[in-house]
Amino acid sequence: MADFSDFIQPLLETDQYTVTPLAGDASSRRYYRVVADKKSWVLMEWEPFDKIEDFPFLSVQKYFDEQSIRVPKIHSYNKDTGLFLLEDMGDLTLERRFWEFQDQEVVIPYYQKSLDQLIKIHSLSFDAPDGRVCTAYKNEFSVEKLVWELNYAKKFLIKELLQSNLSEELEAELDAEFLELCERLYQSPQVICHRDFHSRNIMLSFNEVCIIDFQDARLGPPAYDLVSLFYDSYVDLDDSSIATLTKYYKDNFPHFSSLNLSEDQWDELFLLQTIQRCFKACGSFASFKVTRDDNRYLHYIEPTLKLVLSRLPLFKANSTLERVLVDKTDAWSAL
Numbered sequence: 001m002a003d004f005s006d007f008i009q010p011l012l013e014t015d016q017y018t019v020t021p022l023a024g025d026a027s028s029r030r031y032y033r034v035v036a037d038k039k040s041w042v043l044m045e046w047e048p049f050d051k052i053e054d055f056p057f058l059s060v061q062k063y064f065d066e067q068s069i070r071v072p073k074i075h076s077y078n079k080d081t082g083l084f085l086l087e088d089m090g091d092l093t094l095e096r097r098f099w100e101f102q103d104q105e106v107v108i109p110y111y112q113k114s115l116d117q118l119i120k121i122h123s124l125s126f127d128a129p130d131g132r133v134c135t136a137y138k139n140e141f142s143v144e145k146l147v148w149e150l151n152y153a154k155k156f157l158i159k160e161l162l163q164s165n166l167s168e169e170l171e172a173e174l175d176a177e178f179l180e181l182c183e184r185l186y187q188s189p190q191v192i193c194h195r196d197f198h199s200r201n202i203m204l205s206f207n208e209v210c211i212i213d214f215q216d217a218r219l220g221p222p223a224y225d226l227v228s229l230f231y232d233s234y235v236d237l238d239d240s241s242i243a244t245l246t247k248y249y250k251d252n253f254p255h256f257s258s259l260n261l262s263e264d265q266w267d268e269l270f271l272l273q274t275i276q277r278c279f280k281a282c283g284s285f286a287s288f289k290v291t292r293d294d295n296r297y298l299h300y301i302e303p304t305l306k307l308v309l310s311r312l313p314l315f316k317a318n319s320t321l322e323r324v325l326v327d328k329t330d331a332w333s334a335l
C-alpha cells in the first residue's frame with residue numbers, strides 16, 4: 001500500500017490515524033478507510049488531473065450537492081496526485097440490504113428512497129437555468145455512444161470471452177442491428193442520467209440514501225437509469241416489484257408528462273434500453289475477466305444474457321444478436 005501521509009497528515013493535523021484498504025469496485029480507482037480519533041473518512045486514489053472545472057467527478061459532485069442530491073462530501077483533494085478525502089458513508093449498499101432481507105416488500109421503501117434521488121437527477125435538465133454549470137451537460141448518450149457500448153460487449157463478450165469467430169457478413173448484420181436499435185433508442189427524450197445507477201452505487205447510511213460513482217453523468221434516456229436499477233445484475237427484483245417502482249417513478253417525477261410519451265412509446269423505449277443496457281453490462285463483466293483476469297463477475301453473465309434473449313424477439317424477429325447468443329449458449333452457461 002502506498003504512503004499517503006503527505007496528503008492525510010496535514011488534513012487531520014495528527015499522525016495518529018489508520019488507513020485500511022476497502023473492497024474495490026469494478027473501476028481502476030482504489031479506496032481506503034482512514035480512521036482517527038473515532039472519526040472516519042474514505043480516501044479515494046485516482047489519476048491526476050489538470051483543470052478542476054473539467055474534471056467530471058468534481059464538477060458533478062458540486063452540481064449534485066448544490067441541487068440537494070445526496071452525494072458524499074469532498075473534504076479535500078490534490079489534483080497532482082489524484083487523491084481525495086471523502087465523507088465516509090459506511091459499507092451498507094442497497095445490494096447488501098436486498099440480500100439481507102430477501103423480502104422484496106420490505107426492501108421496496110429503500111428503492112423508493114433511491115428513486116427519490118434519481119428523480120432529482122432527472123429533473124435537473126428541466127430546472128437548470130444554465131446547462132454549462134456541469135460537465136454532465138457536455139456529454140450525451142448519442143447514437144455513437146450507445147453503439148460503442150454494444151460494440152464493447154461484442155468485442156469482450158462475443159469475440160474474446162466466448163471465442164466467436166464472426167464472419168464478415170454476420171458481423172455486418174450485427175452492426176446494422178446495433179445501429180437500428182440505438183437510433184430508435186435515441187428518439188427518447190433526454191434527461192441528466194447518472195449512467196451507472198445500480199444497487200452497488202447506492203449507499204444506505206442512518207436510513208439515508210447516498211449516491212456514488214456519479215462522475216459519468218450525462219444527457220440520455222431516462223430509461224437508462226431505470227433499467228440499470230430494475231434489471232441490475234447484482235439483485236433479482238421480481239416483475240411485481242418492478243411494476244410498483246415504475247409506477248412510483250412516474251407518479252413522483254414532476255416532469256414525466258413533459259416527456260410526451262404514450263404508454264406504448266414508453267414501453268418500446270424501455271424494451272430497447274433493457275436490451276442495450278443489459279448487453280452492455282455483460283460486456284463489462286467479460287472485460288474484467290479478459291483484461292484483468294477477474295473472475296468475480298462471470299456468474300452474472302448468464303442470467304443477464306437470458307434477460308436479453310427474452311427481450312430480443314420483441315425488438316425484431318430473427319434478431320442477429322439472438323442467433324449469435326443462442327449459438328454460444330453452452331459457452332456462456334458454463335461461465
